[in-house]
Amino acid sequence: MKNILIGALALFTVFQANAKHLSGYVYAQDKKKNIPLEGAAILELGQPNGTTTDGNGFFEIELNVNTTQIVVSYVSFVSDTIDITKKEAIEIVLQPIAGNLGVVELNKRRRTYGIRTLDPRTTLHLREQEFQKAACCNLSESFENAPAIDVSFTDAVTGTKQIKMLGLDGVYTSISREFMPSVRGLNAYYGLSFIPAAWVEGIQITKGAGSVVNGFESMSGQINIEMKKPYGRDQFMFDQFVSESGRSETDIMVRRDLSKHVATSLFGRFGIRPNEMDRNNDGFMDNPTSTQYQLMNRWQFHGDNGVEGQLNVSYNKDEKTAGQFGPERLNPYNVLIDNEQFDVWAKLGKAFKDKPYKSLGSQYAFNTISSKTVYGNDSVQKVLATKGQTAYVNLMYQSIIGNTNHGYKAGISFIADWVEESFDTFIVDRQEMVPGAYFEYTMKPDSLWILVSGARLDYSNLFGFFPTFRFHGKRNSKDEKTALRFSIGNGRRTPNFFAQNQNLMISSKPVVLNTKANETVGIIQESSINMGVSIQQKFKISYIPSELQLDFFRTTFYNELLTNREGSTLVLESLKNGTIANSAQAQLDLKPARRTELRLAYRLFDVTSVYNGNRVVKPLISRHRGFVNVTQSNRSKWQFSSTLQIYGPQRVPGLDFAAENFDAQYSPVFPMLNAQISKRFKKKPVEFYVGVENLLNYKQSNPILGAANPFGSNFDATSVWGPVFGRMIYGGFRYRVKIEEKK
């Protein structure tokens, strides 16, 4: 193969006197076969020149005649520096990086959005281009085009967005950063809003309980966020966003190769919202004024002997002022939110070059967070303060039993949380240490089946021993057009009574803690079981490639912290056998033309819980949800994307348990329409975009009850089912210098 290629390419070299031509294939070794790697980066050492492999792992590059080496790299694989003097065609096989502690994904087709048919879990992969279709700026706002995740406002005052998965609050989704716990514990509430979308390379969304390797906290699903790495093609990034409300967000990144072995990158973000606006004239600012600073520094090390390491630090500070509007107002009701966070995390691992199925990896993290929210004014106020630290270590060994049809991962982990929460007169402190061990076995009985079974045993100083089981199975059809998946698993987490319910405090309702007699106040462990099935089918409608996905998931809670605001108080209670969430989704993706994509989805949520002894529908979740997205681009790199979401009626909190049907009230059906146009340039590495959110200007009327008298007894800003501010126009640019291809 090599010699033949050399012969064929000799023809080309006659025409290129100042450059030399190199082509070849890049593979990943898997099961003693070679799988072509699409999107692997080929970089000319010593020159700002590079290219990437296509869907067959093939690449071609014009090199300077004096160049002797190229670097070949791909996310989660060990990069290779190759001597190419006297070569015109090469084959390269890359080894997976140890210490990644996650599923190694090999993409067969470059798509910005998709479930890869090789993955046993129902996992959706989003690339940058997909979440760039959403308006803004941090991850809590980036999921508007992924029907699997719901984004909603928590209250009418702070402008915070929260996600939901499978009908359950975001706290039940395990959100990890490069397979390390990240948005959890005290950070669960604001965590996603502190991850800038511009810093993210890709997102994997898994429905149903995740792998035991990553812990026991995944109850409805898992979201893994891949940040941009020091080894990559992005050299410099400068993004700027502005909106008509005066909001501005700036992101900057610089990246450097310091040597053959070490690369580093530095990220910075500055966000500001200087203007007070009250477009619905209820006396309250539609959005808080705020400032945010974030910094992150990453270091990555590739050794020659398969040793890989990483060290990262990040710092975040965010201040918001929300509430009543106007300088001439005496003693306005305000919500002042102050968040500060510092993170350091590292990975160290070793891959074995002669045994690509074997690796040893370790992860280390330390995080400290402090947050203070003041509700009210100088004389009448309630304060919610939280402070905490988390330490985490995970060691994993991966290998096979006999042959590569039987693989396993085994490891030990330790996670410790020091938490101090206080609200008004309540104080809840805890220190929880959880060492644990896990084992996961992956069996491929034939080429069509994959079965993954995992178990872990953890010991908590607060709750004793507890086991976790996860099982995932997948069967492909012979033609690889159909994939059937099923999963079942249990999960647990320790809730933070006040930190995860911060939005509910923006009301005059007194807070009541209702824990069982033999429980320490503030210390409970939530537990649930999740099971689901999904079918993914590729087919053609006439000539149009299409894909249909149907899935159904059911999560049953055995123990949980329930927030009950049906009456005149806000009750935080520990509840057994409460919430049951059933969710079904049907999604159709079509590609009727080379640059046209159409996505349609319908979801049904049947989520109930027990309030005052009665099983009723949970409030503020639509039973029916519709979704349509059209994306159209053209050869000149213009792109238009528009999403229409239809929200079915949601039950509004406040039941009269004495009345018939408890006198349940429902919000109306409403649409949410977003659109964005963007333009990339061929010659310059910049993209401009302009768009509008909530084009139909739909607003929930009177989202704040008792707005005229926030210090009175009828004040409640938490019954929010729809958009609070109306149409918002925004725009910006993304200037990204990559190592460019020379053609």
Add this chain to the structure above:
Amino acid sequence: MKTTKYVMLTLLIAVSQLGMAKSVVTEFKVKGQCGECKSRIEKALDLPGISFATWDVDSKVITIRYNDKRFSEAQIHTIINELGYATDKQQANKTAEDALPKCCRPGGAKHCEPKE
């Protein structure tokens, strides 16, 4: 009511992409050999007037949707021939064919990279 109007509007925009100016869908065989040929063929057909072109490696069938005012089917065959590939109706341009990598020429299938 307003909602339904907008749903219909969005769907119409999408569907109108399908129904513009006499689009014709055709299928025929292109004698390429392996996956690498797929990107070459599809890229060469990325022209105004051809809204869709996908070549299947196994069946060797290409599916093309094009505007019949801009192209005739024979012209599309010729574009492919100029690239170096024969179709089931027309011969390849010999010079171009010889310039292809060995694995893309007739009989070159055994030189293709391993299939997964």
